[in-house]
Amino acid sequence: MNYKLEVDPRARGLIFDIDGTICDTMPVHYIAWRDTAKEYGIDFTIPLFESVTGMPALETCQLLKEKFNKNFAPEEFARIKELRYEENIHKVKPVEPVVELIHEYHGKLPMACGTGGYRRLAWMALEKAGVKECFEHLVAAEDVTHHKPDPETFLTAAKLIQVNPADCQVFEDGKLGLQAAESAGMIATDVTKYYEVTIGREV
Known part of the structure; x- marks a missing residue:
């Protein structure tokens, strides 16, 4: 798990899940x-x-x-x-490989968040991870009718950053989210390969 998380050369826009992707929530x-x-x-x-x-x-x-x-x-x-x-x-910790990538591409490629969580808590998590200022656009549970694995969350995010879905790279940790990204025709990247996931640990 010592290889670096990379942006796909085809990507013209980046979309990030939050829970388990940007933040180890x-x-x-x-x-x-x-x-x-x-x-x-x-x-x-x-x-x-x-x-x-x-x-x-x-x-x-x-x-x-x-x-x-x-x-x-x-x-x-x-x-x-x-x-x-x-x-x-x-007690939430940032997922360092993802946070590093966000800081690296902030201002270089348009970025948005697409989460199944509620907006208020999502912004709190982004602030905790130190990347809140990197995002102008966030699509939360309140913003869509059909949630992951439906692609609506990510398709809405793509519209907000004005990037064609096929040119968007989605960073996700959940099976439903990865399915949603693939259904949207986007480049799906599973971030769990880049950090240790320890769901059952006490915090």
Whole structure:
């Protein structure tokens, strides 16, 4: 894992996921999900977490309600989970290879973020990683109708930076996000090859 993350020579615009891509938020998100789910009698395992990575919180809560046949308000579950995450956002670390690349190409190529997270928390994470000033455009859960693996998030980001989808390189860590990038006809790059992913660790 000592090789450098590179921009594809074909790329004319760069689009970044945030959670698990720019910021190593996944351990914090996982603990928030696990602890909240436990209150509702749900065993939120790491494989389950990996399967919903990239999905908005409310959508994930609805899925959990149906999967485990529970009777709860998804909105309340999501509110508690996001509150837990926000309380621990100070523990989030930047993903150095990605952050270095963002700083290197800031002002050279148009860039945007495309996340399944909520806008307010997304900007907080970017600030924590020290790259908030590098992005003018951010497409969040509130901005689209169809979330990852649907390509709408990334196609919207491409429009904002005025770059043809085929000329956009997407940096992602989640399976749903990589599927979305490929569906959009973009150059998909899995950043998990460039840093150690430790979802289950305590933070």
